[in-house]
Amino acid sequence: MSEEARKKAMDELVAKFAGEKADPYKNYVQGEGLDILDAQYVRNLRKVPLKPWARRGGNAAYLNHDASKSSNDCYVMEIEPGAMLKPHRQMFEEMIFVLDGRGSTKVWNNAGKSLTFEWKAGAIFGIPLNCWHQHFNGSGSAPVRYIAVTNAPPVINLYKNLDFVFSNPFEFTERFNGEPDYFAAKNDRELWTIRTNFIPDAVNLPLAIAHERGAGGQHLRFNLANSSQQGHLSQFPVQTYKKAHAHGPGAHVVILSGEGYSLCWNDGLENKPDRFDWEVGTLIVPRDGVYHQHFNTGPQPARYLAFRTGASGAKNAQGVVKCFYSKRIGGHQLDYADESQEFRRMFEEALARHNLKPAMDAAYEKELETLPPAGE
Numbered sequence: 427m428s429e430e431a432r433k434k435a436m437d438e439l440v441a442k443f444a445g446e447k448a449d450p451y452k453n454y455v456q457g458e459g460l461d462i463l464d465a466q467y468v469r470n471l472r473k474v475p476l477k478p479w480a481r482r483g484g485n486a487a488y489l490n491h492d493a494s495k496s497s498n499d500c501y502v503m504e505i506e507p508g509a510m511l512k513p514h515r516q517m518f519e520e521m522i523f524v525l526d527g528r529g530s531t532k533v534w535n536n537a538g539k540s541l542t543f544e545w546k547a548g549a550i551f552g553i554p555l556n557c558w559h560q561h562f563n564g565s566g567s568a569p570v571r572y573i574a575v576t577n578a579p580p581v582i583n584l585y586k587n588l589d590f591v592f593s594n595p596f597e598f599t600e601r602f603n604g605e606p607d608y609f610a611a612k613n614d615r616e617l618w619t620i621r622t623n624f625i626p627d628a629v630n631l632p633l634a635i636a637h638e639r640g641a642g643g644q645h646l647r648f649n650l651a652n653s654s655q656q657g658h659l660s661q662f663p664v665q666t667y668k669k670a671h672a673h674g675p676g677a678h679v680v681i682l683s684g685e686g687y688s689l690c691w692n693d694g695l696e697n698k699p700d701r702f703d704w705e706v707g708t709l710i711v712p713r714d715g716v717y718h719q720h721f722n723t724g725p726q727p728a729r730y731l732a733f734r735t736g737a738s739g740a741k742n743a744q745g746v747v748k749c750f751y752s753k754r755i756g757g758h759q760l761d762y763a764d765e766s767q768e769f770r771r772m773f774e775e776a777l778a779r780h781n782l783k784p785a786m787d788a789a790y791e792k793e794l795e796t797l798p799p800a801g802e
């Protein structure tokens with residue numbers, strides 16, 4: 427088939443689905459007077475241009491990915507120096523990462539249960555479902571900027587009624603009832619999971635060892651405010667890269683430290699990857715089902731945060747997330763042994779700019795201990 431014929435066939439498909447592009451969620455964002463920017467790759471969240479948001483009292487922009495309509499979204503919010511946002515409640519869940527500044531948040535319900543906690547850049551916390559909350563900038567001279575990942579799109583598209591979503595009196599007291607230690611920085615851990623609603627410093631929090639993702643990786647998973655959303659932190663050493671994997675949409679990856687790049691490609695098209703160079707503050711949201719791989723090319727460990735839906739990782743019958751095990755046995759993780767040699771050459775070239783060389787041999791050998799035979 428010629429390039430022209432392929433384009434014509436795709437144009438015909440686009441026309442057939444055009445009527446499904448609009449939805450109540452997008453109408454809502456437009457009605458708020460805010461822009462929706464493409465979330466697949468944002469070089470620096472600190473530089474995203476924002477507009478005033480009357481409902482909330484700050485400045486904001488929405489970032490949407492390919493499948494946000496049915497999964498999740500994110501927005502960037504700025505609170506001006508000395509300012510506060512308006513009290514707010516919403517019938518969807520929200521996870522927050524503070525990019526810049528310091529401040530506090532008050533959370534309360536109609537029964538009069540109220541808590542206030544302080545945070546600064548690097549903090550992560552969750553807003554309990556439909557609780558009143560208000561954010562305050564603690565500085566008179568510097569703005570606060572945070573990123574929030576929410577499941578507003580499926581909620582707004584389901585109920586199609588903003589009064590229901592933003593003025594709903596229902597209290598989920600099983601999720602929040604003013605427990606005094608609710609936003610305490612707990613260190614209650616089990617294997618790869620930390621049980622807490624508040625992480626004061628995600629950049630420096632010690633993580634757990636996770637060989638499954640390759641090359642000395644570290645990992646820590648969390649679930650904030652009894653939400654259906656999930657998050658994790660991952661770190662990988664200098665001169666290394668992680669194994670590639672694929673999963674469902676809506677994993678919002680924010681680079682917390684280090685420098686490098688990520689490759690994204692459709693399965694079978696690894697000869698045509700998209701390359702996204704990153705720095706501290708970059709956001710990458712791999713598209714639905716797309717293979718992606720993160721490479722550390724800088725002189726220090728690379729760490730990222732991922733905010734995602736609880737359903738973004740398909741699981742096998744035993745409950746294991748498929749992107750944690752080999753494609754050779756039906757998983758969604760590509761073994762080093764099966765990756766493109768061109769990727770290795772590209773990594774070597776990128777490291778050379780810092781006079782560094784790949785330190786991957788130990789990871790390649792370690793993989794062989796458990797690598798299933800090809801074609802099994």
Ligand SMILES: [Fe+2]
Pocket residue numbers: 671673677712718
């Ligand atoms: Fe991923």
